[in-house]
Amino acid sequence: MVMEFPGFPGGGFDFGYAEAGAALAGLVVRDGSGLPRSGIIPSTANVITGRSDWNVDVAPFVVVRGDGPRVLLGGVDSSLQVAIAVPPASNSRIDLVYALARNVDAGDLAGCVHVVTGVPGPIPVKPSLPVGGVELGTVTVPATATGTSSSTIANTFKYTAAAGGxxxxxxxxxxxxxxxxxxxxxxxxxxxxxxxxxxxAWVGNGWTAYAPTWGSTSTPPTLGASTLVGWYRMLGVDEVEVKIYFKIGVGANGGTGGTFTFSLPFPAAPGPTSIRTPFPAHLVNAGVGIYVGMGYVDPAASVVGQIAFNASPGAVWGGGSGFTLNSEVAVSGTYRKA
Known part of the structure; x- marks a missing residue:
């Protein structure tokens, strides 16, 4: 079933589209200039999915169509099927699936979900989005496809949200x-x-847990019953703060060679190889002592390594270091991600 606001509303009402659209805009998030954000509020991550025939399944969604300070609303409140053209005789084709919050007074097409069929070619091009349309996704149809499930479907819709969301x-x-x-x-x-x-500016908000791995430049070590946990938070769109905690448990085996590493949540940004990002480290060697140290993140690296403690000046932590059961290592730092 398609839900629409016919005429949104038309001239037969005591108020018109301009008044209603401006009032409904208060339901939608806005940008920095106060304009409502066009997009889709989906019921699932993949609004469009393939089938064995030449239709696609479209899951329920709400479409928000911005028109300056006003909005038009529409959407689908139950699943429906939309037809896709059969495959081309050769090459492939990109079809554009889009939603339309209909303005009847402006003569918009009936229905909420539409398809623009692309032109076949060796390097197909996505069709242009019609005026007023809000993109849902694309279907790339090769000549060999036997249905939309054997085509390539990309859900490319732009998200929006209710005000405050x-x-x-x-x-x-x-x-x-x-x-x-x-x-x-x-x-x-x-x-x-x-x-x-x-x-x-966009600022990171809160810590996220991740599962770091214990590695080596030689034979990979084994954790056994050790504890290894990590957390990160975004300080900006590309600056990451990381905390890693490791406690050596029964069965851990670091091997006899190489230097140890811990994996990062994201690869580091590339840069001059001579510029390394320092990561302070802390070691509680059970029954022996407490030590401070430093590790490094190289440009484009996916690990923090070269971790050295003042327990062995000039030495880097690695296989054969001799840390005892229940020893603890903490490493933390900030780096720029790729």
């Missing part, structure tokens, strides 16, 4: 492209990191 983004680059109002909350779906708009 958290807006999801597919990547940090998509997030930074939106100039939101201060106080707006957002989440980067690629990492799970949360952000808040503060003084005109």
């Amino acid at each position: 958290v807006v999801p983004f597919r990547s940090v680059s998509e997030l930074t492209a939106w100039v939101a109002a201060d106080g707006q909350l957002a989440v980067d779906l690629s990492s799970g990191s949360q952000f808040q708009r503060v003084a005109g």
Whole structure:
């Protein structure tokens, strides 16, 4: 079933589209200039899915179509099927699936979900989005496809949210492209990191747990019953603060060679190889003593390594270091991610 506001509303009412659209805009998040954010509020991450025939399944969603300070609302409140053209005789084709919050008075097409069929070619091009449309996704149809499930479906819709809500983004680059109002909350779906708009910039919001791995430049060590946990938080869109805690348990085996590493939540940004990011370290060697040290993150690296403690001046922590059962290592620092 398709839900629409016919005429939104038409001229037969005591109030018109301009008044209703402006009032409904108060239900939607706004950017820094006060304009409502167009996009989709989905019922699932993949609004469009393939089938064995030449239709796609479309899950329920709400579409928000911005028109300056006003909005038009529409959507689908139950699943429906939308037809996709059969495959081309050769090459492939990109079809664009989009939603339309219909303005009847403006002569918009009937229905909420539409398809623009692309032109086949060796390097197909996505069709242009019609005026007023809000993109849902694309279907790339090769000549060999036997249905939409054997085509390539990409859910590319832009998320929006109710006023006061958290807006999801597919990547940090998509997030930074939106100039939101201060106080707006957002989440980067690629990492799970949360952000808040503060003084005109996106700032990381809260710690996220991750599972670091214990590695070596030689034979990989084994954890046994050791404890290894990590946390990170975004200080900006590309600056990451990391904390790693390691406690040596029964069965841990560091081997006899190489130097130890801990994996980072994201690879580091590239840069001059001579510039390394320091990570302070702390060692409680059970029954022996407490020591301070330093590790480093090299440009484009995915680990923090070269961890050395003042327990052995000039030596780097690695296989054969001789740390005892229940010894604890903590490493923390801030670096720029790729």
